[in-house]
Amino acid sequence: MHWLNWLIVVAYLVYxxxxxxxxxxxTKEIEGYFLANRNIPWWAVGLSxxxxxxxxxxxxxxxxxxxxxxxxxxxxxxxxxxxxxILGVTLVPFLHGAxxxxxxxxxxxxxxxxxxxxxxxxxLLSRGMSCGTIVAAPAVVFSAIFGWDMAWSVAIMxxxxxxxxxxxxxxxxxxVDVKQMVLIVFGIVALVIVLLVQLPVNPDDALRIAGAxxxxxxxxxSFSPNETYTFWSGVIGGTFLAMSYFGTDQxxxxxxxxxxxxxxxxxxLLMSAYWKIPLQALVLLIGxxxxxxYLFQAxxxxxxxxxxxxxxxxxxxxxESLSGRYRQALAGRTQAAQALxxxxxxxxxxxxxxxxxxxxxEAEVNAVRAEALALAGRVTGENPRDVNYxxxxxxxxxxxxxxxxxxxxxxxxxAMSSIAAELNSLSTxxxxxxxxxxxxxxxxxxxxxxxxxxxxxFWGVFxxxxxxxxATLGSLIEVVNRFGSFFYGSILGVFLLAMVPGARxxxxxxxxxxxxxxxxAVNFGAPAVSFLxxxxxxxxxxxxxxxxxxxxxxxx
Amino acid sequence: xPDDRGHFRRTLLKVMTVQLATLLLLWLLQARYTG
Numbered sequence: 001m002h003w004l005n006w007l008i009v010v011a012y013l014v015y016x017x018x019x020x021x022x023x024x025x026x027t028k029e030i031e032g033y034f035l036a037n038r039n040i041p042w043w044a045v046g047l048s049x050x051x052x053x054x055x056x057x058x059x060x061x062x063x064x065x066x067x068x069x070x071x072x073x074x075x076x077x078x079x080x081x082x083x084x085x086i087l088g089v090t091l092v093p094f095l096h097g098a099x100x101x102x103x104x105x106x107x108x109x110x111x112x113x114x115x116x117x118x119x120x121x122x123x124l125l126s127r128g129m130s131c132g133t134i135v136a137a138p139a140v141v142f143s144a145i146f147g148w149d150m151a152w153s154v155a156i157m158x159x160x161x162x163x164x165x166x167x168x169x170x171x172x173x174x175x176v177d178v179k180q181m182v183l184i185v186f187g188i189v190a191l192v193i194v195l196l197v198q199l200p201v202n203p204d205d206a207l208r209i210a211g212a213x214x215x216x217x218x219x220x221x222s223f224s225p226n227e228t229y230t231f232w233s234g235v236i237g238g239t240f241l242a243m244s245y246f247g248t249d250q251x252x253x254x255x256x257x258x259x260x261x262x263x264x265x266x267x268x269l270l271m272s273a274y275w276k277i278p279l280q281a282l283v284l285l286i287g288x289x290x291x292x293x294y295l296f297q298a299x300x301x302x303x304x305x306x307x308x309x310x311x312x313x314x315x316x317x318x319x320e321s322l323s324g325r326y327r328q329a330l331a332g333r334t335q336a337a338q339a340l341x342x343x344x345x346x347x348x349x350x351x352x353x354x355x356x357x358x359x360x361x362e363a364e365v366n367a368v369r370a371e372a373l374a375l376a377g378r379v380t381g382e383n384p385r386d387v388n389y390x391x392x393x394x395x396x397x398x399x400x401x402x403x404x405x406x407x408x409x410x411x412x413x414x415a416m417s418s419i420a421a422e423l424n425s426l427s428t429x430x431x432x433x434x435x436x437x438x439x440x441x442x443x444x445x446x447x448x449x450x451x452x453x454x455x456x457x458f459w460g461v462f463x464x465x466x467x468x469x470x471a472t473l474g475s476l477i478e479v480v481n482r483f484g485s486f487f488y489g490s491i492l493g494v495f496l497l498a499m500v501p502g503a504r505x506x507x508x509x510x511x512x513x514x515x516x517x518x519x520x521a522v523n524f525g526a527p528a529v530s531f532l533x534x535x536x537x538x539x540x541x542x543x544x545x546x547x548x549x550x551x552x553x554x555x556x
Numbered sequence: 557x558p559d560d561r562g563h564f565r566r567t568l569l570k571v572m573t574v575q576l577a578t579l580l581l582l583w584l585l586q587a588r589y590t591g
Contacts, residue, residue, distance in 0.1 A: 074582065081575050085568065211589030218582045263564050270567045277578045 001146075001396060001404055008405030012183070012412065013160050019179065020164025020172035029445035033169035033452055034101055034428045035258050040174055042264035046271030048177035048421070049246070049255045050279075053272070054184060056138035056415035057388075058283060059407075064387035066287020067294075070215035074281050075229050076532075079238025083246060084273035086239070088266035091247040091495055096257060096265045101432040102425075103253040103495070110498045112505035113437070118512065119494060120433035122487050123250055124426060128459060131422040132466025137388070138415045139467055144306040145392050154467045161416045162460030165423045166453050170258055173420045180413035187410030188282055194399055195289040199296075205341040206292040212340055212355040213362050215288045226528040237532025244492040244535050246272075251425040290394050295337040297398070301326045301369065303389035307376040314379040322375070326368045333361040419463065427455040486523065489535030490515030493542025500543070504550040511546030515539070 027033050040048075065073050100106045104123065108116035139153035146153075164172045199206050210216050220230045227233065246252045246269060259265035301323055302308040312319050336358040343354040377384035395407045431452045440447075493515050497503045518541040519534045 071582070071585070081571060085571075088564070088568075207585070207589045214590070216585055216589040218586045266564050267567050270564075270571050273571050274574050277575060281578065281582060 001408075002401055004402055005405030005408065008402065009409050009412070012409035013156075016176050016180070016413075016416065017160045017164050020168045020176045023164075023168035023171035023175055027169055027171065028449070030101075030431070030448045030452055032171070033449055034254070034424070034432070036169075036171045036174065038099075038258055039260055040171075040258040042259055042267040043271060044174055044178050045255055045259045045265070045268035047181045048174040048417075049252060049268060049272040050275065051177035051181040051184065051414070051417035052251060052255060052421040053245075053276075053418075054181075054279075054414050055134055055418040056411050057134075058280075059184070059187075059411045059414045060138065060141055060391050061388050062280070062283050063287040063290070064390040066215070066284035067291040067390050068287075068387055070210070070213075070288060071218045071281065071284045072220060072229050074218060074277065074284055075220065075231055075234035076238055077277050077280050078231065078234035079236065079240070080242040080276045081273040082235070083239045083242030084269045087243060087247045088269055090499060091243075092256060092265050092269065093262050094499065095253060096259065096262045100257070102250050102429050103248050104250070104429065104433050107494060107498065107508070108437075111494075111503075111508040115494065115505060115508045115512065116433060117437075118509070119248075119491050120429050122491065123429055126487075127249075127251060127422055127426055128462060129466060131419060131426065131459065131463040132470065134415060134418050134422065135463055135467035136470035138411055140470070141388050141392055144304050144389065145396065147306075151468050154464050157412055157415050158419070158460065158464040158467065161419045162423065162457060162464075165420045166456040166460065169452070170254065170424055173417075173424050174255070174258060176420065177417045180417045183406075183413045184410045185279075187407050188279070188286065190403060190406060191286050191395075191399075192282065192289070194403060195286065195293060198398060199289065199293055201292070201296075201338075201341045205344055206289060208344045209295065209337050209340055209358070210288045210292050212358050213291070215291055225530060225533055228530040228532065233530055233532045237530065237536055240489055240492065240535040240539055241532060244488045244539070248491045248495050249425075250429050251421045254425045254428060255421065287391070290390060292337075293394065293398070296334055298327065298330050299390075300393065301372045302376055302384075303386040303393050304376070304384075305389075305393075307380055307382070307384060307386070311372075311376050311379050315375070318375065319372075322368060322372050326365070326372070329361065329364040329368050333358070333365050336361040423456050423459050423463070426459040427452050430455045430459070486519045486534070487512075487516045487538065489519065489538025490542050492535065493539040493546070496539060496543050497546040500547060500550075502550055503546055507546035507548075507550035508542075510549055511542040511544075514545040515542035 031037055062073065095103055095106055098106045098109065100109075102120065104116045104120040107119060135154055135158050139150060139157065142148060142156070143150050143153040148156075164176060168176075196203055201209070207216060220227065221232070222230055223232055224230065225233070256265040256268050259268050300308065301319075302311065336354070340351070340354040340358045343351040373384040373386070375384075376382075376386075395404050399407065431448060435451055435455075436443075436448065490512050494508050494512050497508055497511060515538040519538045522529055522534065522537055
């Protein structure tokens with residue numbers, strides 16, 4: 001990468017650390033460190049919520065998914081605005097009005113200490129591990145494309161984030177998020193503009209070609225629970241998932257706890273609801289346009305450069321043979337794409353035949369790619385899927401000077417904003433739900449502040465270690481993530497139960513265990529059911545079992 | 557507070573308008589280009 005691009009990346013890193021650290025001034029107690037004295041304006045909270053949710057995977061993985069699978073992933077977000085509205089009139093007034101530090105603290109007030117401790121423990125377990133994967137995902141890509149050691153890739157994002165989060169607390173996290181969100185949106189919009197300028201066909205033809213390859217299909221109204229992305233799984237499952245995430249996950253809830261009032265907290269969530277679907281559609285559209293770009297510019301056979309090198313080294317002859325077939329298939333596809341664009345411009349005569357011819361050439365290209373990916377899997381022993389490498393390859397080879405630096409900085413910003421929120425919330429739950437609750441209920445603010453910073457540093461180091469050894473820990477991380485999906489909807493169920501008059505502590509605790517068991521049973525008994533439905537099953541089971549147990553206890 | 561509630565309602569209305577407009581645009585994208 002050109003030195004000017006590196007300069008942009010370094011300038012970004014220096015700026016965010018400086019900006020974050022200066023927010024530490026005046027923070028003398030944990031109310032300021034964890035909740036900014038509940039004095040952050042709603043628009044800043046809203047941008048912080050958005051930045052936290054938008055991770056590096058959104059920037060490189062979702063765009064890559066747009067290139068390979070098209071726009072239909074956007075359905076995943078259809079429930080989000082509905083969830084925000086429901087949360088705005090239900091959980092947010094409860095939680096913000098209760099003046100708690102953590103969402104789980106509220107559960108002790110409403111139910112009992114064991115329900116609070118169990119939910120907080122489940123949060124620490126799953127988020128601690130997932131924080132590592134949030135660092136690992138972009139670090140693996142940077143490691144492959146720049147040839148860096150994995151530890152160095154993790155450190156370049158992890159160390160600055162831990163520094164400003166540990167020193168500046170939630171003030172630093174929120175205000176750095178605001179700037180990072182601006183950079184991310186700028187990076188996305190710049191990429192769209194550059195793509196539109198660089199495409200050899202006009203946008204109308206580009207979308208027509210993308211449509212012929214199925215990339216512009218958005219809506220799938222089938223009601224199969226085994227299909228992950230459908231309109232209904234997005235609206236129903238997505239609503240429950242977003243309610244779980246934004247309503248009960250401390251990394252999100254803590255963002256709106258910092259708002260000045262209940263109404264400002266609600267407005268901050270609605271701000272995120274505003275832009276989520278349009279922004280995700282734009283992110284996927286980038287992928288679709290990159291797909292069209294690579295119809296006219298030859299893409300590599302394998303987008304992951306590390307895998308390509310290893311495959312070449314292992315079996316150069318076979319790789320060259322595949323490359324030759326690939327070049328031939330690509331030439332045929334380029335001709336077919338141009339013919340389709342010409343037919344469309346000619347007023348539709350022959351467009352149908354041109355579309356079919358294009359699809360046949362596209363299938364040939366995909367077949368050779370599938371062979372190459374299988375070969376990469378056999379040679380490396382790793383997952384050969386290279387969706388996450390498509391956009392980085394485009395950015396580094398096709399963008400004008402300076403834009404690559406902006407995009408890499410935007411990917412780092414997306415990763416760092418998510419990591420910072422996770423670290424801050426992990427530290428809050430550790431100190432408030434365990435250390436202060438069970439070990440040292442009475443101590444000075446100075447002591448709690450010191451412990452909070454130490455807890456942030458601990459979780460930061462833990463996340464970086466997990467990320468560095470992500471490949472080795474692969475199966476363990478997968479187990480923890482799968483285990484996390486068992487209780488996500490169930491925790492939402494406990495919070496919904498909290499709003500039911502007459503619901504009792506035993507109902508909440510055993511309802512939570514019943515909810516997690518129900519999801520585990522569905523997961524192992526019917527593994528084809530999409531994970532989006534797990535949250536619905538978990539939440540509904542907790543509420544039904546919780547209400548039933550509560551009424552049983554009341555009966556005598 | 558009444559001012560805050562009014563602000564929330566206005567924001568809610570704008571949110572829903574943006575969502576409907578986005579869904580309409582996505583529908584048009586699919587209808588026009590997906591063969």
